[in-house]
Amino acid sequence: MRRVIALAIAGALMLSGCVSGPPDASASVSASGNVDEITVGNADDGKSPTLDIPEGKVWDTAQTEVLWEGDGDQLVDGQPLLLDMYGISLADGSELINSYKGLARSFLLAPELLGQDLYDALLGARVGTRILHVSPAPADNPDGEPPIALVIDVLPTHAVGTAVDPLSDMPVVTTAADGTPSVTIGSNVQQPTDLQVVTLVQGAGEQVRTGSFVMVNFTMVSWDGEVLDSSWPEEVAPLEVEVGSGQSIQAIEDGLLDQTVGSQLLILAPASYAYPDKGPVVLVVDILDVFTPEDS
Structure with a gap:
């Protein structure tokens, strides 16, 4: 996951956004968080999502929830991808990426670029799908990277009108x-x-x-x-x-x-x-x- 976030942030137009209900770093941590406990708001087409995160959770497993299914082409290994991405730190609620305030990001559907967990989440999905993806902090984490939550919209890579x-x-x-x-x-x-x-x-x-x-x-x-x-x-x-x-x-x-x-x-x-x-x-x-x- 470090790879995809680094690539996306480097190319994105990073503007500060509003995150409702960021996790409280001072809250006692006792239970593992589940992706279905995160509320995604602002479903308007093209608008930045919002994320409401429960407090006092440990985000230690990769999880994905399909928020809605697309009806476009099915994604296959190695193909070009166009993704709108909104991501926050699950440690402090800070915004890490918001391509909705800029242009979507281009990738190839490959685990070495996206990370295995996100690759698995997207493989077989259809264009037009929106997912909510939670990625834990890396096990080997010398840079202190936080766990993250990502809302991802899969966009077409060709004309669709x-x-x-x-x-x-x-x-x-x-x-x-x-x-x-x-x-x-x-x-x-x-x-x-x-x-x-x-x-x-x-x-x-x-x-x-x-x-x-x-x-x-x-x-x-x-x-x-x-x-x-x-x-x-x-x-x-x-x-x-x-x-x-x-x-x-x-x-x-x-x-x-x-x-x-x-x-x-x-x-x-x-x-x-x-x-x-x-x-x-x-x-x-x-x-x-x-x-x-x-x-x-």
Whole structure:
């Protein structure tokens, strides 16, 4: 568990949050705590959970409670994961991670990255599931790490909205079972002279605005079909973009504006919107998560 928390905290936007009913360090400790004694509040989509922890408990065993079941794809060993995570110390109630006040965290479903207990808890779960996981302090604990409680939401790693009928004069996008797209540019498709954005899947999530931080999976191909860049290989994390910052190519920043989480976009961009030395490009972009600071 130390591994996943260290990775998540290093990448997360850490902002202080409210924890209701933190454990009282002065209370007498007599009984082992059970995960079903912890009350999870604030179930609104996208909002930070709250945790009400019983006092006077020893948290010495790994435990997991499924708070609700998802209906998405079933998780398998080694696959990419996208997790929203809220975690507190069970020693003093302090907040350790809150990705709900930032972007979700990307992992692979592997015990060496997540720890065996959390790996076991997530393996076989479905996308959309929320779990409450208790992890005891390590047996070998030179750094004095506390036991922790984690609320974890399993998010999709590809578009999950409503499919939109494709246009006949656009490149054809096909997707593998895991969401990996491939692009075929027919002879009837005209090279773009301006940015063109077509919605292939309409998501129902939060809208992207100027100043939003957005996490996407994407594939970029040249006009002759060569893959120039992609976030889809398992060893590559999704791309994080701050819209309006100018840190990413204009085709992506402009193409994301006003779109919604869960959507898949087909973007045709002249060279001036991407890479002048590569000619026009086609991008397929799946919007996975959005965080807009003014909304936090």
